[in-house]
Amino acid sequence: MANQPQLLSVPSPRTYTRADFTALRAFVQQIPPATIARLYYDPDVAPHAATPETMAHFLRTMRDELVQLALLHGSPVLADHLKNSIRKHGSAKLTAMSLRMVEDASRLAAAVPAPQHAVGFWFRPLVAQRLAGEGITTLQALVDYCNTHGGSWWRSVPRIGPLRARILVAWLRRHEATLGLRIAADVDARPWLPGPADEAVVIGGDPATPRLAPFERMAVPAELSGGDGPAGVSARGTNRAGAFAFIRAPHDLAALHAYLHRYRDRPATLRVYTRELERFVLWAVIVRGVAVSSATVEDCEAYKDFLAQPAPAFTGPKRPRTSGRWRPFTGTLSADSQAYAVRVLRAAFRWLVEVRYLAGNPWHAVHDPATVTQELRVQVDRALPATLWAQLRHALDLASSEATEETAACQWRAARAAILLMGDSGVRRSEAAQACRENLQPADVRINLRAGSTHGPVGDSARIWTLTLIGKRRRQRTVPVSPDTVAALRAHWRDRGRDFDAPGAHGPLVAPLVVPATRDAQRRHTNINEMPYAVDALGRLVRTAMKRLAGQGTLPTTCSADELAQVATTSAHAFRHTFGTQAIKQMPPNVVQSILGHTSLQTTSIYTRAERQQMLDAAGRFYSAE
Incomplete structure (x- = not known):
């Protein structure tokens, strides 16, 4: 019986991804399974990477299955080598070279990409997480996003630079036939117009x-x-x-x-x-x-x-x-x-x-096109209600302190500083982008901190600061800056490696910490700490933060679906209106007018009308419930 030829029992070949093959190479090179799981897998889509034990078991099983396939489909020399290794060690001991031969012989085991596959199934966890942060969760979504945005698609995805983008697009192109999806011709082209920057x-x-x-x-x-x-x-x-x-x-x-x-x-x-x-x-x-x-x-x-x-x-x-x-x-x-x-x-x-x-x-x-003269030129309906504004501030604090990745935490703190500057001082988006530290000075006024303040315990006193800026029509004005805003700015400056309270501190109050790897961005930000956000970039920072707050469950569960939808669509300018509707309750209209920089008190009175309308709407709901 022992001298009779033995039949190999080969299991049905399962499919493995590119990440699996990369992980197996690392396993063969004696990389710890815990490190392999962290580098190459997302636990949400790869449960076998949950613990080092399950990771090691998965890779050993994969190795044995590939060896069995190589025995069937490989060359006689490779088969003899593997059989001798199994006889000697109980299982095949592979080197980097023999593993490559096994992979070549077992290509039938490779998985075929499908449009519905999660990006984490094929790409490294960090890359998959950055794509998922922009709502790109499947290969279909990635192809659609690339085709929609063209060669500059990667600009909207944090920390996906042009080189990584080129690699991803090249991989998608190699699998166009199996995916059944076509990548637009200009997706992997240079994202700028043909020719040098100064060529007409x-x-x-x-x-x-x-x-x-x-x-x-x-x-x-x-x-x-x-x-x-x-x-x-x-x-x-x-x-x-x-x-x-x-x-x-x-x-x-x-x-x-x-x-x-x-x-x-x-x-x-x-x-x-x-x-x-x-x-x-x-x-x-x-x-x-x-x-x-x-x-x-x-x-x-x-x-x-x-x-x-x-x-x-x-x-x-x-x-x-x-x-x-x-x-x-x-x-x-x-x-x-x-x-x-x-x-x-x-x-x-x-x-x-x-x-x-x-x-x-x-x-x-030529006559001007016919228009309708609006009763209210300033649209304040996007202002956040007081309760939602307080909940949003708390959610920003949590996101800034609880983000697991340091880069993400720094971005949250930058967004918080910008949002509080606009929401507590009523400055415009362009004014917040251009505000400088040398124009921010402490005032000879102290206040008792309110509940929910991030500056210190309730009852402690803190100093109000004043910020001088240039607004619309080149008009200079001075606005108050809250202790919460100053605390958020200090945290943002620490992320930038600068001392907010140093004598002679200068530079933009809010500045980008990561600069895109594009020619224009690199040219503008030769000294990153001295260059402010572009106005549109600051707006994108705020919009991205609002969308993520609305979608990641940081806001209280008591928030209604309408409130979550409002947060998700909140723009930077909405925080100026939020300040106006809140300030008009406790400040004289002429003071609010001065802070907001309105040329006419009639414009400021719109916030009074907005408050009155909110009161009437609430009264209507109250009476209808009786």
């Missing part, structure tokens, strides 16, 4: 598939430039003035650059004026086929109609201006936005006439 892009092409570029990268075909064409051929606009011009502008784009240069010290105004002018230039050249300096009243009226319904080729989700997927419109404009665009263009053309670049202003003959 000539706009044009078919209006259905136009070649677009933002104003700073834009070049216009010579025949539509409004200046001199190639080889001395004149493309001079029909509306160009014949007299001596006060600006040295050989063509229309140069004249528009000269106009925008007037607002170089007003970045917010410069940004919106640039947006409106680049939209008009793109439309005039690509859709209308006319130079800006040849535009007539009929052209202006046609553009006004275009503003009401931009062409699909000109619209798309908001993308960085360096992205190849950038579009001048994000969707249909409201009537107020259409009217604003017409007013900006009329003012720009008026200036071009005044400096004698244009002979006349066709926009003078």
